[in-house]
Amino acid sequence: MDRLDNLLRQLAEAPVDRSLGQLEPHVWRRIETERRMPLAGWRLPAVSALGALLIGMASTATARVSPAEVSPFSPSLALAPSTLLEQAR
Structure with a gap:
C-alpha cells in the first residue's frame, strides 16, 4: 500500500x-x-452484419449437404471439422 500511496501522491503533485x-x-x-x-x-455495424450474412450464405450455398447427412448423429457431416480436415488431405 505504501508504494501505491507514493504513486498516487506523485500523480497528484504532477502538473496537469x-x-x-x-x-x-x-x-x-x-x-x-x-x-x-x-x-x-x-x-x-450494419455493413459488418451484412458482410457476415453474405459470407454465411455463400458458405452454405457451396457446401453440398444431402438430407441424410443433416442428422446430428451421422458419422460424416459435410461441415463437421473432422470431415473438412479429412478433405483437405
Missing part, C-alpha cells in the same frame, strides 16, 4: 498536461453532433 476548462463544452458539442446524425454510428 492539458486544461480541462473546455472539456464540458467539447462533450456537449459532440453530443449535439451525434444527435444531428443518428445513423452515422450504425453504418459500420
